[in-house]
Amino acid sequence: MDFVSFLTSWLFDGTHWTGSDGVPARLSEHLGYTAVALAIAVAVGFPLGAAIGHTGRGGLILVGAANGLRALPTLGVLTIVVGIAGIGLVPPITALIVLAIPPVMAGTYAGIRAIEPITVDAARGVGMREWEVLLRVEIPNALPLIFGGVRSAALQVVSTATIAAFVGVGGLGRYVFDGLAVQDYAQVASGAVLVAALAIIVDVLFIGLQRLVVSPGLTSAKSKGTSS
Amino acid sequence: MTWVFDHLGLLGGLTGTHVYLALVPLVVGLVLAIPLGWLASRSRPARAVLLSVSGLLYTIPSLALIVVLPGIIGTKILDSVNVIIPLTIYTVALLVRSIADALTSVPATVVAAATAIGYRPLRRFASVEFPLAVPVVIAGLRVAAVSNISLVSIGALIGISGYGVLFTDGFQLGFMTEIVVGVVATLLLALVADALLLLIGRLLTPWTRAGR
Amino acid sequence: MIEFQAVTKRFDDGTVAVDDLNLSVDPGRITVFVGPSGCGKTTSLRMVNRMIDATSGTITVDGNDIRQSDPPLLRRGIGYVIQQAGLFPHRTVVDNVATVPMLAGWPRHKAKKRAVELLETVGLPAELGEKYPAQLSGGQQQRVGVARALAVDPPVLLMDEPFSAVDPVVREGLQDELLRLQDELGKTIVFVTHDIDEAIKLGDKVAVFRTGGVLAQYDKPSELLARPADNFVASFVGRDRGYRALGFLPASGLPIGELATVELGATAVDARSALRDGWAVVVDGARCPIGWVSEKHLATVDGEISRDSSLSGGSLYDVDNGSLRSALDAALSSPSALGVAVDSTGAVVGSVTADDVLSALAAARTAGEVPQ
Numbered sequence: 001m002d003f004v005s006f007l008t009s010w011l012f013d014g015t016h017w018t019g020s021d022g023v024p025a026r027l028s029e030h031l032g033y034t035a036v037a038l039a040i041a042v043a044v045g046f047p048l049g050a051a052i053g054h055t056g057r058g059g060l061i062l063v064g065a066a067n068g069l070r071a072l073p074t075l076g077v078l079t080i081v082v083g084i085a086g087i088g089l090v091p092p093i094t095a096l097i098v099l100a101i102p103p104v105m106a107g108t109y110a111g112i113r114a115i116e117p118i119t120v121d122a123a124r125g126v127g128m129r130e131w132e133v134l135l136r137v138e139i140p141n142a143l144p145l146i147f148g149g150v151r152s153a154a155l156q157v158v159s160t161a162t163i164a165a166f167v168g169v170g171g172l173g174r175y176v177f178d179g180l181a182v183q184d185y186a187q188v189a190s191g192a193v194l195v196a197a198l199a200i201i202v203d204v205l206f207i208g209l210q211r212l213v214v215s216p217g218l219t220s221a222k223s224k225g226t227s228s
Numbered sequence: 229m230t231w232v233f234d235h236l237g238l239l240g241g242l243t244g245t246h247v248y249l250a251l252v253p254l255v256v257g258l259v260l261a262i263p264l265g266w267l268a269s270r271s272r273p274a275r276a277v278l279l280s281v282s283g284l285l286y287t288i289p290s291l292a293l294i295v296v297l298p299g300i301i302g303t304k305i306l307d308s309v310n311v312i313i314p315l316t317i318y319t320v321a322l323l324v325r326s327i328a329d330a331l332t333s334v335p336a337t338v339v340a341a342a343t344a345i346g347y348r349p350l351r352r353f354a355s356v357e358f359p360l361a362v363p364v365v366i367a368g369l370r371v372a373a374v375s376n377i378s379l380v381s382i383g384a385l386i387g388i389s390g391y392g393v394l395f396t397d398g399f400q401l402g403f404m405t406e407i408v409v410g411v412v413a414t415l416l417l418a419l420v421a422d423a424l425l426l427l428i429g430r431l432l433t434p435w436t437r438a439g440r
Numbered sequence: 441m442i443e444f445q446a447v448t449k450r451f452d453d454g455t456v457a458v459d460d461l462n463l464s465v466d467p468g469r470i471t472v473f474v475g476p477s478g479c480g481k482t483t484s485l486r487m488v489n490r491m492i493d494a495t496s497g498t499i500t501v502d503g504n505d506i507r508q509s510d511p512p513l514l515r516r517g518i519g520y521v522i523q524q525a526g527l528f529p530h531r532t533v534v535d536n537v538a539t540v541p542m543l544a545g546w547p548r549h550k551a552k553k554r555a556v557e558l559l560e561t562v563g564l565p566a567e568l569g570e571k572y573p574a575q576l577s578g579g580q581q582q583r584v585g586v587a588r589a590l591a592v593d594p595p596v597l598l599m600d601e602p603f604s605a606v607d608p609v610v611r612e613g614l615q616d617e618l619l620r621l622q623d624e625l626g627k628t629i630v631f632v633t634h635d636i637d638e639a640i641k642l643g644d645k646v647a648v649f650r651t652g653g654v655l656a657q658y659d660k661p662s663e664l665l666a667r668p669a670d671n672f673v674a675s676f677v678g679r680d681r682g683y684r685a686l687g688f689l690p691a692s693g694l695p696i697g698e699l700a701t702v703e704l705g706a707t708a709v710d711a712r713s714a715l716r717d718g719w720a721v722v723v724d725g726a727r728c729p730i731g732w733v734s735e736k737h738l739a740t741v742d743g744e745i746s747r748d749s750s751l752s753g754g755s756l757y758d759v760d761n762g763s764l765r766s767a768l769d770a771a772l773s774s775p776s777a778l779g780v781a782v783d784s785t786g787a788v789v790g791s792v793t794a795d796d797v798l799s800a801l802a803a804a805r806t807a808g809e810v811p812q
């Protein structure tokens with residue numbers, strides 16, 4: 001297969017693994033953008049989703065907004081932000097944050113709303129204060145869906161950070177665009193494969209983290225819930 | 229606004245391409261996902277395999293898939309198939325789960341009743357199980373349609389037409405109007421597709437509104 | 441203990457859920473709120489721990505106006521058991537039970553120790569403590585719900601249709617368990633149900649609500665059956681209320697007649713000679729009843745009388761604690777028309793007849809124990 005030999009010839013070339021445009025440097029740029037954007041998106045989206053989920057007020061607006069934002073073309077958002085703020089790191093990261101907030105917020109909101117009303121009633125009934133209801137009952141029970149939201153946000157950010165290279169910043173997407181510019185297909189394909197691998201690794205890491213953090217009582221509840 | 233009126237021809241052409249590139253994967257994806265979803269609803273091992281494979285495929289960033297395809301299947305880099313195939317893959321990945329879940333949730337009593345009346349399995353699937361799964365399938369299609377319409381733009385990065393061209397051109401020329409028009413057009417198209425699917429769903433499932 | 445004074449609840453949409461409720465719940469007793477759906481029974485209950493605030497009127501617990509207390513603190517001092525238990529799915533059984541002690545600031549080990557003790561109190565094995573609610577049956581979950589409510593030993597328990605989501609057999613077990621627990625603990629319990637039989641079985645006093653949140657009658661169960669205040673209560677307590685009311689009349693004065701008995705293992709010939717009026721009860725070595733033999737039946741038996749060769753009997757009447765209802769049922773369900781009376785060890789002491797039960801009822805009427 002010449003596709004594989006393409007890849008191996010590029011990936012096993014030692015010169016591609018050093019320097020400011022080497023794989024380690026590009027990878028850490030990519031992860032850097034992802035981490036910063038995701039952290040800010042969680043810092044904004046999680047409390048908003050939790051507050052709206054807890055009070056039940058503004059839920060329709062939130063769901064509508066989240067659906068609307070999903071229809072936004074990533075490339076359009078990216079180029080608009082660059083058009084407004086100019087070239088640099090801020091525009092792509094802003095675009096990544098805008099894209100990551102809706103899934104985090106919608107996941108948190110949906111997770112809290114999906115809890116049986118009787119469970120929340122019991123929490124108040126045994127004498128929990130509102131913040132205790134939220135922190136000790138609603139959020140722990142919403143964790144599977146919260147993680148779902150953060151996971152899809154993370155994937156979207158990893159994927160969109162690739163496109164961000166189009167507006168002139170670093171990250172693994174550079175290989176794709178630089179390769180396309182000079183018709184170096186081996187470089188394009190290698191960049192794409194690296195991004196795909198990164199996305200899968202990030203996804204698997206989140207699944208593992210979710211297993212660690214989510215109460216086993218919720219997973220067994222799920223398997224029982226579907227059978228009844 | 230004047231820019232829009234001066235370029236109606238261009239916009240019309242882009243809309244046609246964009247709709248084509250988003251619609252074909254939706255239809256092909258649905259046709260492929262029905263048997264796969266049925267299989268996943270029937271056997272536990274098949275379900276495990278199909279759902280993890282579709283989860284994995286869904287994880288792969290669209291740009292990566294689009295630029296890698298020519299190397300794998302030997303198409304030209306500018307071929308629109310390079311966009312259609314990834315979007316089809318995403319559509320299948322999304323719908324297999326919806327269809328499997330929808331079919332699993334058809335009440336066993338209904339299936340038993342259909343069998344007792346004398347339906348053979350294939351006919352029973354077509355006239356009882358699948359129609360009952362339609363609301364969930366439509367919900368899945370709505371998500372897939374909106375996400376396809378938004379993703380088609382990525383194709384512009386490798387030179388495939390659609391609204392995405394407005395973003396790449398606008399960016400290179402530093403012309404904001406063009407980008408904004410592209411974003412608005414994408415949103416409008418997504419809205420129209422969503423509304424159409426909602427309507428089709430309602431027409432196909434009159435019983436869901438009976439007695440409510 | 442708990443006092444409702446002119447309590448009204450009007451919801452935002454204008455519906456009146458509870459209309460001018462005046463009621464006093466006796467301390468250390470079970471008070472049941474019963475009525476059809478929409479009668480305000482649950483709303484009345486939930487106003488006690490301020491899950492819902494009354495629109496007007498006053499509720500006091502132990503003499504203190506509940507409006508003066510901070511709702512979370514008030515609730516921690518009142519046990520709360522709800523339908524389907526409402527356990528926290530993400531916490532183990534022990535952690536669920538330890539919730540209130542932890543909220544009250546107990547150290548973790550003390551709270552857990554208390555939780556394990558309580559599992560035993562409600563009749564659950566300690567091993568269940570490490571399971572999650574989803575791994576428990578409905579009846580077990582409900583017991584955990586009761587344990588959670590008892591955790592800080594609150595004097596008051598509010599129970600909102602706690603047993604309505606479990607199947608009838610389990611429900612009966614849970615009801616018996618609650619009565620046993622109440623004998624030990626002597627809590628002030630307010631119990632909401634839509635099931636009049638459950639109300640009559642559990643309640644020391646029963647409050648019947650009618651649609652619109654009006655209290656129709658508040659009385660002892662026996663009074664409710666014997667003297668319903670109006671047609672609504674009469675129809676709500678049901679068709680067999682005359683018969684069920686017998687359950688509240690002690691049968692201590694009932695004459696006990698003689699009863700022929702035959703021991704297991706006796707020959708058919710011996711059995712035949714022991715018959716009285718054509719019937720005899722087969723008993724085991726401890727004189728506990730096994731079944732009946734009759735003249736006609738003995739003709740078909742060869743050799744010894746065994747468990748298999750005796751006819752199955754009816755219900756038994758316990759001479760020490762039985763009511764007229766159980767005496768009448770024993771007589772009516774017996775193949776010989778003689779009810780078998782047993783003592784507290786289960787040994788046969790004699791017979792009762794339906795006629796005697798009816799005479800005893802007539803005597804009770806004359807004595808004024810039964811309202812006309």
